[in-house]
Amino acid sequence: MEIKGFGVEEWLNENEKTARLDISQSTIKSLTLGELLKFDSQDPTEQITKYLDTKxxxxxxxxxxxxxxxxxxxxxxxxxxxxxxxxxxxxxxxxxxxxxxxxxxxxxxxxxxxxxxxxxxxxxxxxxxxxxxxxxxxxxxxxxxxxxxxxxxxxxxxxxxxxxxxxxxxxxxxxxxxxxxxxxxxxxxxxxxxxxxxxxxxxxxxxxxxxxxxxxxxxxxxxxxxxxxxxxxxxxxxxxxxxxxxxxxxxxxxxxxxxxxxxxxxxxxxRREILLRNEKIVKRNHEILRKWVDSQEKVDIIMPEQVSTACIKLNIEMDDETFCRNLLDETGVLLVPGNRFDMPGHARVGYCTDTDTLKKGLEELAGFLKACQ
Ligand SMILES: Cc1ncc(COP(=O)(O)O)c(C=O)c1O
Missing domain, CATH: 3.40.640.10 (Type I PLP-dependent aspartate aminotransferase-like (Major domain))
Incomplete structure (x- = not known):
């Protein structure tokens, strides 16, 4: 059984642990174990103690x-x-x-x-x-x-x-x-x-x-x-x-x-409470991304729904994989090249990470794009 390499997974496996500003992921800012347990009880430690008897x-x-x-x-x-x-x-x-x-x-x-x-x-x-x-x-x-x-x-x-x-x-x-x-x-x-x-x-x-x-x-x-x-x-x-x-x-x-x-x-x-938390993150970051794209000459976007993945179009001469690799090497910002989705000339932005990382990542990305043809 022959199978092609999984483009996005191979890219993330190689790069996600070393990126300084990871704005490539497709999850809405992951919860910690403590944050998750807090939805069930004010005292997560008490919750954990309850689980100690789990066979x-x-x-x-x-x-x-x-x-x-x-x-x-x-x-x-x-x-x-x-x-x-x-x-x-x-x-x-x-x-x-x-x-x-x-x-x-x-x-x-x-x-x-x-x-x-x-x-x-x-x-x-x-x-x-x-x-x-x-x-x-x-x-x-x-x-x-x-x-x-x-x-x-x-x-x-x-x-x-x-x-x-x-x-x-x-x-x-x-x-x-x-x-x-x-x-x-x-x-x-x-x-x-x-x-x-x-x-x-x-x-x-x-x-x-x-x-x-x-x-x-x-x-x-x-x-x-x-x-x-x-x-x-x-x-x-x-x-x-x-x-x-x-x-x-x-x-x-x-x-x-x-x-x-x-x-x-x-x-x-x-899930209702998690969705309320996540709606705030997605709305806030969606607006940051939209405004950022509006300010960029070399980037276009069809804005995503309120979901945690977005795809930008790169109006540059360099191919998207080389661009993303150079971006990571020189600034520590991680995107996923569109090529990994059979969408050359594009890149995935995982904009629903924590807002600070998104802002810093987009700032660095803007600086890097300026220097590109
Ligand atoms: C469309 C789609 N399905 C499934 C997955 C993987 O989901 P899970 O973590 O539930 O295996 C991903 C992860 O990127 C995805 O984009």
């Missing part, structure tokens, strides 16, 4: 009943039995693709987006057609292109909504059209929904709610600020599909870990 066995294989119930509450039409805990959304995407796709299948994937969604299928011997996001459509794809691509042979449509790295959200009307087209040919829709906008979580349309063959993958890593827990999930209306995932899941993962499950429940129980 470090495998815990609940599919996620604890509380975890599954709390996750099911995020959906209108998904029963808690059809929630399966995974190792982050990364594990969720892998599980769905590995469970449903066979060599020779044909799928359509939003492109560029999260590389897992097209390069895992290719590695499994699947033919992947790209459904392109378009800058001149504010990073939306064109439904007419999907109509051309789809056929009774289409086994699955892969979406990333909201989308990494642009932070754009598929319009509701468009998403509904995708569901109609998929239903006509019986295709599954897998939607990686880790970037739910903080200001629209309640109105957000999950594909698992909209469509009987829809599969939503999500996690606590982005909108909920605890990527270190490595907890995600797969959600579907269909118990038949959930049973297929169960079978394959047994071969790839036992449980998410008893401590992680416990802490994931803390985050889910307190």
């Amino acid at each position: 470090l066995n495998y815990g609940w294989i599919e996620g604890s009943p509380e975890f599954k119930r709390l996750v099911a509450e995020l959906y209108a039409n998904v029963d808690s039995q059809n929630i399966l805990q995974t190792n982050g959304a990364t594990g969720g995407n892998f599980l769905v693709l590995f469970s449903l796709l066979n060599p020779g299948d044909q799928i359509i994937s939003l492109y560029p987006s999260y590389q897992q969604l097209y390069d895992i299928p290719k590695s499994l011997g699947v033919k992947v057609d790209n459904w392109d996001i378009q800058e001149d459509l504010d990073w939306q794809p064109d439904i007419e292109q999907l109509k051309q691509l789809i056929s009774p042979k289409t086994k699955m449509i892969c979406l990333n909504n909201a989308q990494n790295p642009t932070g754009s959200l598929l319009k509701e009307s468009l998403l509904k059209q995708v569901v109609t087209l998929a239903r006509e040919v019986g295709a599954y829709i897998l939607a990686d929904e880790v970037y739910q906008p903080v200001d629209k979580v309640d109105q957000f349309m999950s594909v698992a709610d909209l469509y009987e063959r829809g599969i939503s993958v999500n996690s606590l890593s982005k909108t909920y600020s605890v990527p270190g827990l490595r907890i995600g999930w797969v959600a579907t209306q269909s118990s038949k599909l959930a049973d297929i995932f169960r079978k394959y899941r047994d071969y790839t993962m036992i449980s998410g870990g008893v401590v992680n499950d416990t802490l994931a429940c803390v985050a889910l129980r307190n």
Whole structure:
């Protein structure tokens, strides 16, 4: 099984621990363990003491009943039995693709987006057609292109909504059209929904709610600020599909870990408060980024939704990878080159880091850009 290197992961693995001003990440400023526990109790130390008796066995294989119930509450039409805990959304995407796709299948994937969604299928011997996001459509794809691509042979449509790295959200009307087209040919829709906008979580349309063959993958890593827990999930209306995932899941993962499950429940129980905290960070930093781009001659942007990733266009002669490498070497500021997402001439800005780091990072970036042709 041949697979292409994962562009963004390889770049971050190489550079994120040495960067001085990291404005590349896609999480809303991560919580500390103490901050997370404080949502449950004024005294985090007391909380920790309570956990000392936790037996470090495998815990609940599919996620604890509380975890599954709390996750099911995020959906209108998904029963808690059809929630399966995974190792982050990364594990969720892998599980769905590995469970449903066979060599020779044909799928359509939003492109560029999260590389897992097209390069895992290719590695499994699947033919992947790209459904392109378009800058001149504010990073939306064109439904007419999907109509051309789809056929009774289409086994699955892969979406990333909201989308990494642009932070754009598929319009509701468009998403509904995708569901109609998929239903006509019986295709599954897998939607990686880790970037739910903080200001629209309640109105957000999950594909698992909209469509009987829809599969939503999500996690606590982005909108909920605890990527270190490595907890995600797969959600579907269909118990038949959930049973297929169960079978394959047994071969790839036992449980998410008893401590992680416990802490994931803390985050889910307190998700309203976490969202309030995060809405403030995202709004504040979104405005800083917007004003900064307005002041820059060599940068354009289609502003993201209230999600933690943004994509700038670099109007410079140097290629984006060399630019980002030189920027890091000379200033310590880390971005992700667009090339790592098959988006040359662009770069990802993880603007939802702490505000001070963002301000300093953008200041250094402005200085560096000035010296560029
Ligand atoms: C679209 C998308 N899905 C999944 C992930 C990984 O999520 P997790 O930490 O839950 O595995 C990322 C991380 O960058 C992402 O951008």
